[in-house]
Amino acid sequence: MSLLTQYQTAQALELHLGDPLNPENLFSFQHCIELDEQDAYPEDICQLLSDWNVDLYYIPAAYGGKLKSFEEVLAISRVIARRDLTVAIAHGVTYLGATPVWLAGSDEQKQTIAQRIKNKEKISFGLTEKNHGSDILSSETAVEVLENGYLLSGEKWLIGNATLSTALTVFTRTNPKGGPRGFSVFLVEKDKLYPNSFSHLNKIKTHGVRGANIGGVNFQNSFLPANALISTPGSGLEIILKALQVTRTLHAGAAPSLAQADTALRVTLDFVFSRHIYGSTVWDIPHARKTLIEAFVDILLCECVSLAAVRSLHVATDQMSLFSSIIKYFVPTTVEQVIQRISAVLGARYYLREEHWYGIFQKIVRDHSIISVFDGSTAVNLHAIALQIQQLATYHVQTNIAENPGIREKISTIFNLEKPLPDFEPNRLEMYNRGRDDILQGIELAEADLADLPINSEAESQVIDRIMNLTNLLNQLIHIQNKFLVEQGIAYTPKYSKSSQLFDLAKTYCILHTAVACLQMWLHNRKTLDSFFANGEWLVICLTRLLEKIQPSLDSAPESYWENMGNHLVKLYTENKMFSIIPFDLATSSTI
Ligand SMILES: Cc1cc2nc3c(=O)[nH]c(=O)nc-3n(C[C@H](O)[C@H](O)[C@H](O)COP(=O)(O)OP(=O)(O)OC[C@H]3O[C@@H](n4cnc5c(N)ncnc54)[C@H](O)[C@@H]3O)c2cc1C
Structure with missing residues (x-):
């Protein structure tokens, strides 16, 4: 019985990564445990996955990636996560961060994110705040609207790859009164911010996935151009x-x-x-x-x-x-x-x-x-x-x-x-x-x-x-x-x-x-x-x-x-x- 087509990529990746029980393989259980013991980020293993172009499965085919079938992506993700969840999160957070753009972004934003992912950059997802988890309509991170853009202020906390990402999607209050139409999502490109207008929080120590880069980003009147807004003002909750x-x-x-x-x-x-x-x-x-x-x-x-x-x-x-x-x-x-x-x-x-x-x-x-x-x-x-x-x-x-x-x-x-x-x-x-x-x-x-x-x-x-x-x-x-x-x-x-x-x-x-x-x-x-x-x-x-x-x-x-x-x-x-x-x-x- 031949393997269904949508599983062949996962099978190929699995064989490429080699037996996780063999310590000579980079993505081995032994190496993952060593990194975990040191709270160390699995950069070398993430690089191995990127060298194999796993990142392309975070980009829809229409934007030059290989994401066509979510069933195929599920199989690929299982191959990674069966070895180590820290790596799966460290590498996969990029898809999470990019999803608001794939769903509702402009063509320009999609091209931008696609290029960043092809460059092997990491994208984060900025939703949670220290004082507000599931109750997202209480989020305090907000923008002041300018004629030519926005000033973003607030802090996103417990964010995967917070320090390592070059861009993140940020759930933001755009109407001081809040409510279901009071929030928007922005694509924040860190390298386009004034350097003194944002800072990273220290890595937060966690019970599991110890090597993951869980931290936060603090924005202090960070200027965002008008085209950083994803979709229309007030569409953030839906996105x-x-x-x-x-x-x-x-x-x-x-x-x-x-x-x-x-x-x-x-x-x-x-x-x-x-x-x-x-x-x-x-x-x-x-x-x-x-x-x-x-x-x-x-x-x-x-x-x-x-x-x-x-x-x-x-x-x-x-x-x-x-x-x-x-x-x-x-x-x-x-x-x-x-x-x-x-x-x-x-x-x-x-x-x-x-x-x-x-x-x-x-x-x-x-x-x-x-x-x-x-x-x-x-x-x-x-x-x-x-x-x-x-x-x-x-x-x-x-x-x-x-x-x-x-x-x-x-x-x-x-x-x-x-x-x-x-x-x-x-x-x-x-x-x-x-x-x-x-x-x-x-x-x-x-x-x-x-x-x-x-x-x-x-x-x-x-x-x-x-x-x-x-x-x-x-x-x-x-x-x-x-x-x-x-x-x-x-x-x-x-x-x-x-x-x-x-x-x-x-x-x-x-x-x-x-x-x-x-x-x-x-x-x-x-x-x-x-x-x-x-x-x-x-x-x-x-x-x-x-x-x-x-x-x-x-x-x-x-x-x-x-x-x-x-x-x-x-x-x-x-x-x-x-x-x-x-x-x-x-x-x-x-x-x-
Ligand atoms: C390792 C790690 C990585 C993370 N990565 C990210 C990330 O990349 N980006 C990001 O934005 N966030 C991230 N988070 C944050 C995470 O998504 C939030 O912590 C989560 O949404 C829960 O929020 P909370 O713990 O603050 O609990 P709260 O939302 O404050 O809830 C407290 C308790 O209230 C109860 N409760 C809440 N809502 C309901 C409800 N609707 N019905 C019934 N009971 C309810 C539950 O018992 C819940 O535990 C990460 C967190 C961790 C630990």
Whole structure:
């Protein structure tokens, strides 16, 4: 089976970087740990990535870059972040900083940023202030409007690459009264500022990603020319919220979490196969083995919902306000639990800053915890979902989605990994989904497709029966939640919209959405991906694992399915392949 085209770049980068376990490679675990111990910025590794032109994947193809498919970028980012999150953040922040320009900048601003990135310069994203994090409408950094430009004053704090970047996009108050139309985004080019009109804060020491350059920039009446304004005055909130839809899905959500989970599991598998205890290996202890297979299941279900979201950036762009928040809440929190549970299997070695795999596991524990904090925290994303769930339920109850024009083709393009993606059109991003979630609401279409599946053998029939039963249950649970939301009617008062009850409903929504994504992924790729994927036992386990979070009394998947899942995990580990539904080759020492 040949590797899907959109994974070939990631595969090539992976082989170029070489085996991270080999200390002779620059981008090795040992080197990353050494840098971390010294709080040192991974400049040499960033240079290695830039020499390979990873930066070009931060520039849309229309501006001379190579960014065409977000699915391809996800795979590339996973290759980087599986080795080290400090490097992934240090290098990837440039995409975050540039996104407001790609979304809303003038042609001139886009050319400027493209040229800077081609020059291997770093771009920062200046949103947060010391006194204002998630509550961005309280931001104090402001401009005074002049005839020929602006004077910018204020301080952006906890900014990635703050000191090292040559330019940054800055969220700024342009109307003293504030409000949703009271802010704008500026492209600030540091080398065009009067040198005495801005200063950098010292690097701030962090719990994880210790080598990252997290600092701040202070502006003191910095003169900005009129063409530094991105789009129109007052459009800042919309630009930032739309930019976050892209970055939460990709660089700050799915990529780092999937990648770090892969390495955490790989480190632990290496231990359990070689560690002899009570006359056999740790892998032979049923509880330990089950914990690791569950971790693999969680990676796969997170991957299914993530792939659907990154492909939706191209296909269902107007639904990303919801999908990006689902990814940014669900994937990092699931992976946090994965890391925590498998650390109990790795035992003492998880706590060491050296020895087993150079102590990379403890770095993952510290590093990964930032994912559910920055670029919109878990609470912020649950809130964003909570604000939409009643409208989503109402639309779902009132609409026969099968009658929506082009819906089958759309769902098929989201999920069929062989289908080419249309170009990403940023002007199709919306602030709200207006009740639409083509993934979850496509459940009835998936049910109909399941009923039409040809059955070729008794074994296949048993798996499909189970998938159908689970799909029926999934549909029932969706209807129960919809009914509750529609009948209850939510008074979206500021207090209730951030209540625990509404957040619990939002969490349930994410589980249901993920379950449908897994189902659709299987339906659309079972003829083209490998036999493990095709036979569907993994899907039975994934659906059971998700739905038992809502209905704990659900029967477990058959033990034989778990055994086969375990065997497949061992196979991927032994063959050194990514823990993925698209398990591409990872570098070994013999591939360098
Ligand atoms: C390593 C690192 C790198 C970073 N990089 C950048 C960067 O490059 N650019 C940048 O601009 N910022 C960056 N940040 C800042 C980061 O995005 C903010 O810290 C984050 O948005 C959270 O803000 P806060 O911690 O100040 O918490 P606050 O927003 O003040 O929130 C405090 C608490 O209130 C609760 N809360 C907040 N909002 C809600 C809500 N809507 N519903 C329910 N509860 C809520 C939560 O419990 C939250 O923890 C970085 C931070 C770190 C640590």
